[in-house]
Amino acid sequence: MNEEFRSGFVGIIGRPNVGKSTLLNSFVKQKIAIISDKPQTTRHRIRCIVNQPKAQIVFVDTPGFHKPKDSLGEHLNRAVRNTFKEVDAIIFVVDASEEIGRGDSYIANELRMIKTPIILALNKTDKINKSKLAVQLETGARLSDFEKIIPISAKKEENIEQLLALIVDLLPPGPKYYPDEMTTDQPEAMVIAEFIREKVLNLTREEVPHSVAVEVEEIKPRKGKDLIDVSAVVYVERDSQKGILIGKRGVMLKEIGRKARLDVENLLGSHINLQLRIKMKKNWRRDEKALRQFGYS
Numbered sequence: 484m485n486e487e488f489r490s491g492f493v494g495i496i497g498r499p500n501v502g503k504s505t506l507l508n509s510f511v512k513q514k515i516a517i518i519s520d521k522p523q524t525t526r527h528r529i530r531c532i533v534n535q536p537k538a539q540i541v542f543v544d545t546p547g548f549h550k551p552k553d554s555l556g557e558h559l560n561r562a563v564r565n566t567f568k569e570v571d572a573i574i575f576v577v578d579a580s581e582e583i584g585r586g587d588s589y590i591a592n593e594l595r596m597i598k599t600p601i602i603l604a605l606n607k608t609d610k611i612n613k614s615k616l617a618v619q620l621e622t623g624a625r626l627s628d629f630e631k632i633i634p635i636s637a638k639k640e641e642n643i644e645q646l647l648a649l650i651v652d653l654l655p656p657g658p659k660y661y662p663d664e665m666t667t668d669q670p671e672a673m674v675i676a677e678f679i680r681e682k683v684l685n686l687t688r689e690e691v692p693h694s695v696a697v698e699v700e701e702i703k704p705r706k707g708k709d710l711i712d713v714s715a716v717v718y719v720e721r722d723s724q725k726g727i728l729i730g731k732r733g734v735m736l737k738e739i740g741r742k743a744r745l746d747v748e749n750l751l752g753s754h755i756n757l758q759l760r761i762k763m764k765k766n767w768r769r770d771e772k773a774l775r776q777f778g779y780s
Contacts, residue, residue: 486537487537487656488537488538488539488656488657488658488659489537489538489539489651489654489655489656489657490538490539490540490541490654490655490656490657490658490659490660491540491541491570491571491572491653491654491655491657492530492541492542492543492569492570492571493540493541493542493543493570493571493572493573493574493650493654494543494545494566494567494569494570494572494573494574494599495507495542495543495544495545495573495574495576496545496563496566496567496573496574496575496576496590496594497575497576497577497578497587497590498577498578498586498587498590500578501576501577501578501606501607502576502578502606502607502637502638503516503544503545503576504516504529504544505637505638506574506576506604506606506635506637506643507529507531507542507544508637509637509638509640509643510531510533510540510542510643510647511531511532511533511542511666511667513666514746514749514750515529515531515666515667515669515674516529516531516544516677529543529544529667529669530542530543530544530667530668530669531544531666531667532660532661532665532666532667532668533647534659534663535647535651537651538651538654539659539660539661540647540650540651540654541660541661543566543569543570545563545566564593567593567594567597567599568597570599571599571600571653571654571655572599572600572601572602572630572650572653572654573594573599573600573601573602574601574602574604574646574650575590575591575594575601575602575603575604575629576604576606577603577604577605577606577619577623577626578606578607579605579606579607579608579610579611579615579616579619579623579634580607580608580610580611583619583622583623583626587626588626591626591627594627595627600630600653601627601629601630602629602630602631602632602633602646602649602650602653603623603624603626603627603629603631603632603633604633604634604635604646605619605620605623605632605633605634605635606635606636606637607636607637607638608634608635608636608641609636609638609639609641616634619634620632620634630649630653631649633645633646633649671702671750671751672699672702673699673778674750675699675702675713675715675743675747675750676697676698676699676715677697678743678746678747678750679697679699679715679717679739679743679759680695680696680697680717681743681746682738682739682742682743683695683697683717683728683739685742686735686738686739686742687727687728687735690724691719691724691727691728693768694719694720694721694724694768695717695718695719695724695728696717696718696764696767696773696777697715697716697717697718697777698715698716698718698776698777699713699714699715700714700715700716701713701714704753705756709753709754710753710754710755710756711751711753711754711755711756712756712758713747713755713756713757713758714757714758714759714760715757715758715759715760716759716760716761716762717739717759717760717761717762718761718762718763718764718767718777719761719762719763719764720763720764720765720766720767720768721763721765722763724763725761725762725763728761729761736759736761739759740757740758740759743757743759744757
């Protein structure tokens, strides 16, 4: 008797900066989700597809669950809670290299209210020794009643295949939701906008990273050439932030564009002419209309 094909949606949940996006990229073996050490790096729910001989897994990466300070933060938390109700299984990612504390307990309490099966993934085990890992496994087990607990390193891709096998066992029998060649259902413009925002996150400090939104205005192949013209606007909340992003003689903006272009070329498989502009939209994180414009609600 042939084994039934399995398929379903799997939410990746956890505090900010526990490695959820790195884990997603390691699953699909391609950069789709942006990575930074800044809180609220992930702002959109990102779906990525992993195909196996007897299964199709649709992973949903979510923003880090946190105490919101503005409308954007409230939207991000709503996106996480909505994911709880829409998936067949959940991976709860915890940073094993840090103390498992109140933030993790808060999420565990939220998860207790749902019946969805949950795997606890203790990430960043490459940063700790075996005795520390043993302590973290015990502490993690006390958070809730999990289907499985597994130590992993998303960065080093350790135990990733084992985690995938555990996930497949939790999925129901079902069809393929996406064609085999598809790795994400995110529009190209959204992925490109996130690549640009990632460079801002990694190159700037203090309040600037959190005040930035990116909108891609045009993606247009140039006729007769192996070249795609991409134009995007980087929005900030204050005039002073425009100066920081442009930099002296435009150096900062050029560096953001140079680094982003490399990722966009890998995504589109073509040479890219990337044009960036900076605009101010005052206090956009508290403006529901602006949040809709940037795809956050």
